[in-house]
Amino acid sequence: MAQSNLQFQRARDGLSSPSIPGESASRQDIADLVNAWIFEKYRREGGLSQHYVGKLERGEVRWPNSDYRAALRHVFGVERDTDLGFHRPRRVRPVSEPAITVEDVDRKRFIRTAIGAGAAISLPDLADLAPFTNTANLPAAVSPADIRELRHIAGVFSTWDHTYGGGLVREAVTAQVRYSVGLLRHSRCPDSLRNDLYSAVGHLSHIAAFMAFDAYAHDDARRMFKAALECADLSDDWHLRAKVLSSMARQAIWTGDADNGLTLVELAMVRSDRLTPSERAMLMSARARALAKLGRVQETLATVGAGDDEFANVNPSEEPPWMRYYxxxxxxxxxxxxxxxxxxxxxxxxxxxxxxxxxxxxxxxxxxxxxxxxxxxxxxxxxxxxxxxxxxxxxxxxxxxxxxxxxxxxxxxxxxxxxxxxxxxxxxxxxxxxxxxxxxxxx
Structure with missing residues (x-):
């Protein structure tokens, strides 16, 4: 586990809150200041979230992208990145995986920009769809059993969606999303479970989003898809990321924006070596849909063929549970x-x-x-x-x-x-x- 970034925390504690002079700035304050500076300087959305600031404090991100570093130097009034505890990472090549470099960190900001997420949706904002107010039923701390329950509930609703459509149980799944957001906002979560919690909430949010898409509640669907994608980023769940982007692409294609659908599929295929054959086949079929809508005949045929090749390598026992439908x-x-x-x-x-x-x-x-x-x-x-x-x-x-x-x-x-x-x-x-x-x- 990464050590806490004490230099960054001290800088934050020494920064007065923009709204309450004399009080230390919150993570959200810092995110707002960084995003405002980036917008003023470059006339584009920054995309920094309070969750990302938390990662900087915990030392989980050692080398933010250049825009974030410049903005944070400006906000904290320092000259060097090292004054904030940032150090360029060495390239490390494990035996079993390709190298992870700074490009993998910048990829997240690129994805948010490409899908129009702007100042990325933070998961608690999902509560705006259906505010959760009854905290009495929430556990004081998240346990492995809570995460297993979320995954079980997601599986049940996914089965209902396939069998009966999204219109029948949307309210019920929204209530469960509301509860899961309550866990994120009001229950303590041990660091060892944090990624699993975000992944479980992301899967549930994805199912709720797809139900909304099926019911033509497109704005709700887009919002929940983006929140599910944020979960995938926060939990480093590449499988969830691919599934969410695939569904977002399908919605874009269905609503007449095949070009954006193609972009979303291409984003999902970044580091496709980390995905399973059925996931790659799923993405190929979505890509073929977009290409066909765009009238690119030969590319459509080639992509269908590539999808067939991927599907030929599927071993159901090695696929994640949520891909068994494929x-x-x-x-x-x-x-x-x-x-x-x-x-x-x-x-x-x-x-x-x-x-x-x-x-x-x-x-x-x-x-x-x-x-x-x-x-x-x-x-x-x-x-x-x-x-x-x-x-x-x-x-x-x-x-x-x-x-x-x-x-x-x-x-x-x-x-x-x-x-x-x-x-x-x-x-x-x-x-x-x-x-x-x-x-x-x-x-």
Missing amino acids: DAAQHAGDTGHALYDLAIHGQFVSEASHRLASAVEGHGAAYVRSRAISGTKLASLTMVNGDPQEAAHIGVRALADAGTVRSRRTQSDLEELSRFAHPHQRHSQVAELRRRIREATRP
Whole structure:
């Protein structure tokens, strides 16, 4: 464990609070002063948070990036970085991992800037979504059992989300996020458990964010995704980071910003050697979706192929629990969705249809929403490029699955299918399908 940075703490204690003269500045005061100086000098957001200031005090960050060092020298009125206890790290190359350098530290600030996080969201700000006021139920100190409970709850809600959609249990998962934020704000956490706590809260926040995305509560989703990403940074959880950025990319692509989606996927693939094959396959399928939306056909095909290669190396027993959903059906569906945007215009129709059909057949009862979405896409593709009556048959099955979930994304896909079916409504099966879709999607 890193030793406390006594020089930095003494400098902080000697700095008066901007709001209360004579009182030592808080971590938030220092963060605000640094961010204000960076904005005044460079006209850009600083992104320093109170959590990062805490890391500086604890000596967990020995060499902040150049902007932070310059701003902190200005705030504390010193000339040298060493006056604040900062020392350039030596390059250390462990036997089992590549070298960790200052670029790994600067990467976090780059990610926040790239995703528009600005002055990065600190986790307690999640309480603004649903303030937690009943501290009586919180433990005085966080224990391993508390963290296990958070992970168990996250797993339960993830299962519910896959089976019933995000709309049904959003309030319940928000309450659990509220509780987890209470742990961060009001309960003591031993240093030995801090990373595990942030990781557990990050996974729960990610699930809540994805549910909000599925329900089209996009602003809530973006905020919780960014908080989950902050958790991944604070806990150095590369697997959580990849999952969150992948989901953020999917939301961006879904809402019409494929270019930003591609950026988010590329960020997730930084140091992809630290990820598992299923995680890399997941990212490749998201990248292929963005490329297809952007009309970059050859890159889409190459990326789908690279994703297939990664998936071929998956060993389920070596994958983290939250990636167990990414089985053959999920991979077929995700890559089929990527090819769908090409196939709907007449390119690679057979390949896209084959993958979507494999997803529909492979998804079991635990993944009804995924089966409904893949089935609806397959029906749309068949309606545009194949037999409308066969498409209606596929659509009826997808509609039956969709009727068991509460998902705005599923409804949007059904509405798209109805639009594609309109030119073929002279067929009685197609007309009946459109009628049933209208009933199912009626507000």
